[in-house]
Every structure is written in C-alpha cells, then in structure tokens.
Amino acid sequence: MAHEIGMALLAMLEALFQLGLLLVLTSVIGWCLDDLPSLLAGRSVGPVRFRLLQAGRFWKTLFRAPLGGRPALALTAGILTLLCLPAVTTGSVFSSLADPLIIGLVVLLGRGFVGQSLLPGEAGRFIPAVLLLCLTEALIALAAPGTDGLGGLCAMLHIEPEPGLEGALAACALALGIACPPLRAQDVTGMLSGIRDRQEREAARSIADVLNCGWLLLLSDLALPVSVGLAQGGVQGWWLGLVALVGRLALTVAVAVGLRLMAQERSARMTALFAGVALLLALAGRFGT
Secondary structure, X not given: OHHHHHHHHHHHHHHHHHHHHHHHHHHHHHHHHHHXXXXXXXXXXXXXXHHHHHHHHHHHHXXXXXXXXXXXXXXXXXXXXXXXXXXXXXXXXXXXXXXHHHHHHHHHHHHHOOOOOOOOOHHHHHHHHHHHHHHXXXXXXXXXXXXXXXXXXXXXXXXXXXXXXXXXXXXXXXXXXXXXXXXXXXXXXHHOOOOOOHHHHHHHHHHHHHHHHHHHHHHHHHHOHXXXXXXXXXXXXXXXXXXXXXXXXXXXXXXXXXXXXXXXXXXXXXXXXXXXXXXXXXXXXXXXX
16 A cells, blocks of 8 residues: 555656656747747847746746636646656656547647637648547557557557557657647737737747647657656666657757748648558558568
C-alpha cells in the first residue's frame, strides 16, 4: 500500500514538473516560431528574455486576477494538453489520458478561443487537421490495439518496435504540421483586432504560446514516440527522457520554422502527400509482419 501511494505521488510530482518545464519552454518556442525566421533572414529581432518577461507578467497578473470567458477556456485547453501528453517519461499520472484525437481536438478548440473571433478561413483549416487526427487514431487502432493513450503506445514501441507504425505516425505528424501550423504572431494579432486593452492582448499572446507548445509537443510525441523515456527506467531513464524531450521539441520547432520559410504551411498538396505516405507505411508494416 505504501509503495503504491509513493508511486502515485511520484507520478504526480513528475506531472507537475513537466507542466512547469513546458510552461517555461513555451516562451522560448514562441520566440523561435515568431523571430527565428526573421533572424535567419538577417533582420534584427528582440532577445528571448523579452518573451520570458512578458510571460512572467502574464502569470503574475493571472494569480492576482484570474481570467474569465474565452481566454480562460483557451488557457485551460493548453494546460490540460501539457499535463496529459507524455513528455519526459511515460510515468506521468495523466499520460494514459493522452489520446491523440482527443488531445488534438482540445488544442484546436483552444485555438478558437484565443481571440474574439476566428481568422478568415481558420475554421476551414481545422477540417483537414481533424481528418488527419482521425487517420492517426485509426492507424494506432489498426497496428497497436489496446494501447493506453500515447503513454501506452510509447511504452509498447520500446518493447516491440513497429517501424511501419512509427514511420506512419511521423508522416501523420508532418501532415498535421503542414495542414494546421502553429499560430503565428500575425495570426494572433488578427484574432485580437477587436481588443484594445494592452494587458488583454499580451495575455492572449502568452496563451497562444501555451497552445503552440501543446500542439508541437503532440506532433513531436507522434513523430518520435520512442524518444519518450520509460517509467521503469529509473533516474537514468528520466534524465535520458528529459534530454530527448528538449531534442525532439527543438527538431519539431526546426521543422515548423523550415515549413514557414519554404512557404509550405497549409499546402493541401503536401498534406495529402504525407497522409498518403502514412497510409502506405502503415499498410506495408501491417502486411509485412
């Protein structure tokens, strides 16, 4: 009994540490998505510490005056995503709830609540993203039935590697990143066109950073599930999982920035191409075993 209570407390502590770490990384990821393309093009940009200070002001204000309405729903969606997805190891207390379809829908709904209204055409972009999430769910059900969320899938792939499924999930992640890329600074500005209060606008940008981090973490978990450490790996497995988390998030951000620089975001042709590749890889892996 005492052992079970200790394991539950450890899983809860890991979930809280994961949330705190990812909330710090949201500002760094937001800076990379918004400013790294300009920096690579030779233009001057503000340092990342300004983004961190803005996030710090947001959380300080949040503790004094809680949010309400649409921003509160958007922030709740982002925090639930960061809590549930397996990040460092599969041992987080909420990792069994990380169903790709459900988590993906939560993030997409959260994006719809960031501002007062959706951008023109934004609702239409959600349709291919939802279809791709359904495809991802179907591929997992076909190749790994009975797995307990993304945490269970990551643990299973450590024990029984499935190259066909892993390749198909990576292709699905890339198709999702193309069909529904992270919110850009100009996207958030467009959503806030009816808001004049500076504090509300800064809060919305910080919430968008949280949702972007959650979306990219979902894509990175799908693309590289074996990089998530095992809960049974002990201290060494935990440190390896932490290093792998930073590495796969950096890779996912690099791909997202590359797609933006190559103007391939929201490309219907590329989305269909990688969705087809995912199907072919999954079928090849299924019939090749």
